[in-house]
Amino acid sequence: MHPLAQRIQQKEERALARAITLVENNAPDKLELLKSIYPLQKGAHWIGITGSPGAGKSSLVNRLISLLRKKGMTVGVVAVDPTSPFSGGAILGDRVRMEQHFTDSGVFIRSMGTRGSLGGLARTAKETVRLMDAYGFDVILIETVGVGQSELDIMKLAHSTAVVLNPGSGDVIQVFKAGIMEIADLFVVNKADMPGVPKLLAEIEAMLDLVKHDADYRPPVVQTISTENKGLEELWTALVAHREYLVQSGEGKKRRNQNLQQEVIEVVQHELYQQIWRQEEERGFSWLEPLLQGKTDPYSAAESIMKGKAEAPTGNEG
Template identity: 80%
Template sequence: MHPLAQRIQQKEERALAKAITLAENNGEDKLELLKSIYPQQKGAHWIGITGSPGAGKSSLVNRLISFLRKKKMTVAVVAVDPTSPFSGGSILGDRVRMADHFTDPGVFIRSMGTRGSLGGLSRSTKETVRLMDAYGFDVILIETVGVGQSELDIMKLADSVAVVLNPGSGDVVQVFKAGIMEIADLFVVNKADMPGVPKLLAEIEAMLDLVKHDSPYRPPVVQTISTENKGLQELWESLLAHREYLEKSGEGKERKLSNLKREVMEVVQHEIYQQVWTNEQKNGFSWLADLESGTTDPYTAAEEILTKRLQPADGKQK
């Protein structure tokens, strides 16, 4: 067993932090660590929180942490912020909003950037959640960068996905365009004390009538005012009801199998890419000169790289 996995099993928070850093930085022994912690997972409730910027996701997560802690539940948070395409850094502002919980031993908060991922989550997010699960948290909250045309990765990770909207922002049209309507398990109308709530609720229900009219599960719509701690009980009850539905309907098992299949192929893709990149670096990217001169093209060069990779040492095609 990997040494960090042993320490995580003993609930050493510093070991968890080091393990997440190892996963983020793609350390040499990352796969050994992940293989060690996989059977240690304890079945935490993985909850995704997404929504457009300004919808109040971070404030809602902050208050939800306090709500769950009053129920004596331990909570881990992965707060994902967009990574700058220029500096490679990210602001990680969620850490500021959740500062009240930093000294609570029952709460662990980790911020990370998307690192260029178009799906709204970095590749190491899933690995981070698995490490947190192995540590033994009851609930893991994954807050994404926000709703966009391609940010659907949260559906491949969370057990339950909550989409946060607020009145007067035109969010419903954007959510429908982005395809989030199909993957949302719950809608949260935050800032429900603002004008325009009835109109927003009517828009959501109309969209659900279009998308979910023949579905066995219709996402509930919960109203919250996170700054006043209103609606948190209803939100939590809806999340629990969805988890129960997943278990009883068998959809949870189907999701898990689909996600596991996708995860294995993602690992394969990443490892092959790393190996090919390292090998081509050693060879000095021998095809680059031909590309520059125009005697070959990117597709032929890629095809030759793949052909060499599939060719074993004895010269027989795999």
């Protein structure tokens, strides 16, 4: 067993922090750590909170943490911002917004941006969630900014994904276009103290009629005012109900199968990618010069690399 895994099992918070850094930095012993960690996972509820910049995700996460702590649960938070160059808990907004929880040992908050995510942000986020699950948090919240295509992968890793919308924002069209509908398990109308709530609710329902009219699950819509701590209990109830639905309907199992299948292929893809880079670096990119001189084409060059790779273990590479 990886020494950090052992320390995580003993609930050493510093070991968890170090393990996340190790994963972010793509350290050589990363796979060893993840292998040790996998069977230690305890089955936390992984909840995604997503939406446009400024929709109130961090405020909601902050309130949700307080609510869950009152219920006696522990909470891990991964705040992913694909637009931020920062990582390691340095995202200022989150620091400010969740400050009160930073000293609570039942809460662990980690922010990550594009820096230090060599394996891809979605993958690093997922591995971080697995580490937190192994540590033993009851609930893991994953905050992702944006409702664009690139964030979809991050959102897919949650069991339950809440999409946060604001009245008067025109978000619904965005959600519809970006394919967020498929991964939305519930909608949160936050800033419900602002004008335009009935219009937004009507737009969401119209969209659901269109997209989910024959689905066996229709995502519920919850209204919140996170600044006034309103609607949080309803949000939690809806999240718990969704998890129950996942279990009862078999949908959870179906998703799990799909996700695991994809995860394994992604790990292989990443490892091979790195292996090939290293190999070609060592070989000095021998195909580049012929390619520049027009003596070969990129496809033949790629083919020769793939063949070379396959032959490498027998020792007859050129």
